[in-house]
Amino acid sequence: MRLAAVAMIVVAGIGLAQPAAAAPDRHDRPKPANGFSARGPWNTKLPRNVPLAANSAAVVENIRLDKVNNYGSWAVNTDEYSTPIYTVGRSTPRQRWTFSDCLNKPELAPVIADSLAAVPTPANLTPSKGTDAAVTIYQPSTDTYWDFWRAEQAPDGHWSACWGGRIEHYSKNPGIFANPLGATATGLPMGAFTIRIEELRRGYIDHAVNIATVRTRANCHSWPATRDDGNTEGADIACEGQRFRLDPAFDIGTVRSPVARMIARAMQEYGAILTDKAGALVTYAEDPRPYMLATGQPDPYPALMDPDDIVPDGAEKYLILGDIPVERLQALPYDYGRPCA
Template sequence: MRRNMRGVSVLAIALPLISGLLVSPGQSEATGRHQPTNGFARSGPWNTKLPRHVPLVPNSAAIVANIKQDKDENYQVWAFNTHTWSSPIYTASWYTPRLRWTFSDCLGLPHLAPVIADTLSSVPTPPGMLVSQGTDNTVAIYQPSTDTYWDFWRAERDANGNWSACWGGKIEHYSRNPGIFTNPLGAAATGLPFGAFLIRIEELRRGRIDHALNIQTVRVRANCNSWPANRNDGNTEGVDFPCEGQRFRLDPAFDVNTLRSPAARTIARAMQEYGLIMSDKSGSLATQAEDPRPYMARNGGVNPYHLLTDPENEIPDDDSYTWLTLADVPVERLQALPLNYGQPR
C-alpha cells in the first residue's frame, strides 16, 4: 500500500528552455511581530489567512467531487503522510559540515546539471541525516545563520559518505521569500518547498498551525498550474480536475470539534483559516507532515504522532494513525478557490 502513497511525483521540470520547526516562533526585530512557524514571509501565500467569505470557482463542487472520487477509489483514505511519502526537516547550525553534493541525473537530463550546480555546491549536511522512506528520498534543510533553505529529491549518501540528488533547490533570504522556488528548482513538481507546508510536530503539540497546508490527489489537470505553483506535472484532461497550485479550504461552517482526533481538529482549523494548496499529484489523497524519525532518534525511538493523534490510545500502536487521523475530515466539504487566488498584481 505504501508505495502508492506518493509524496512527490516525477518532476515536472520547466526547462529554461525539515527536524521540527524551521524557525522558532519569535518576534522579528524589524517588526515586533511573530515570525510564522514555517519561517517564510508573513505576506506570502502560505502565511496569509483566508477571509471567511472568499470567491469560489464556479465548478468548485465538480472539482471537489473528483477529489472525493480519488479518495474513494484509492484506499478510501485521506492519508496523513509522515514517516513515509513525506520529508524530514533538519535545522543546520553554523558549524554543520558543508559538503559538495553531486547531480545524479536519474531522469537522463544531463543538460540540467548547470541549473542545479549552485544548489549542490555547498550544502550544510547534518551527520547521520535521513531522507524520506519510499522512492522519493526527499529531505529539507534550513540554516538560520545564513537564512538559506534547501530541499532535495532522490537524495542519496554513498558508502564513502558522499551525497547526491537528482533534483532540488536552494532559497536564499528564506525569511523574506513567499515560499516559492525559482522555476525550475525545487523537489516538488510545482516548485513549492516542503518547508512551506509540512505540518510540524511542535505545531500539533501546541494545537495551532499558522500556515496553509498541502493537499495531493491522484488526478490533477494536465497543463495547468495556479499561483503559487510555477510548473506542473498534470495528468488528466478536463476542467473539473484540480490544478496544481490551486487553493482549497475546508468549509468554515464545519464544526471541527466533531472530529475524533485532537490532531485532526488542529489540522482542520488550519484548513479553514489558511486553506490547502495542491502541491503535487500522488497515489492517494494525502496531506503531509514532517517525518518523525529525526525526532525519534533524539527521543528514544518514540513516535510522537501516536500520542498526538490518539491520546486515548484507541487505535493500534503502529502506523494506523496514517490512515485514521484524517478519516473523518469531510472531503466533500472542501471548497475550490479560483485559479491564481491571491496572486500579487
C-alpha cells in the same frame, strides 16, 4: 512528489466527539513555524468570504473520488513520502553534492549546480522512505533553505540528488522556488506546508497545509505553483497549485482526533494547496526520525494523533482525517491571491 504510494489499513473506528480547543490568539503566536514571509501565500489567512471557482463542486467531487478509489482514506504522510526537516548550525560541514540525473536530463545540471555547491550536511542526514527520498535542510545563521528529491548517500559518504533547490533570504521569501527548482513537481518548498511536530505539540498550525491527490489536471498550474506534472485531462480536475479551503461552516468540534482538528482549523483559516500528485489523497507532516534521534524518544505521532484510541493502533495516520469530509472542501479560483504585476 513525483511518485507516491501509501500502504493503508482501512478499519472503522469508534469514539465520542470532543470539543475543539481554542487556538491561541494571533498576537500571542511566534513567527509561523514554516519560517517563510508572513506576507506569502502560506501564512496569509483567508477572509471568511472568498470567491469560489465556478466548478468548485465538480473539482472537489473528483478529489473525493480519488479518495474513494484509492484506499478509501485521507492519510497523513510522515516518514514515507513526506520529508525530514533538519535545522543545522553555522558549523555544520558543507559538502558539494552531485547531480545524479536520474531523469536522464543532463541539460539540467547547470540549473541546479548552485543549489548543490555547498550544502550544510549533518552526519545523521536521512532522506524520507519511499522512492522520493526527500530531505529538507534549513540553516538559520545564513537564512538559507534547501530541499532535495531522490537524495542518496554513496558508500564513501558523498551525497547526490536528482533534483531540488536552494532559497536564500528564506525568511523574506514567500515560499516559492524560482522555476524550475524545488523538490516538488510544483516548485513549492516542502518546508512551507509540511506540518511540524512542534506545531502539533503546541496545539495549532498557523499556515496553509497541503494536499496531494491521484489525478491532477494536465498542463495546468495555478499560483503559487511555478510548474506542474499533471496527468489527467479535464476542466473539473484539480490544478496543481490550486488553493482549497475547508468550509468555514463545518463544525470542527465533530472531529475526534486533536491533530485532525488542528489540520481542519488550518484548512479553514489558511487553506490547503495542491502541491503534487500522489498514490492516494494525503497531507504531509514531518518525518519523525530526526526528532527521535535528537530526543531519544519514540515516534511521537501515535500519541499525538490518537491519544484516546479512536482508531486501531498503527492505523492513526491513515484514519484520523476520516472525520473531515472531503466534500466540504471548496476550490478557489486559479491564481487566487496572486500579487498584481
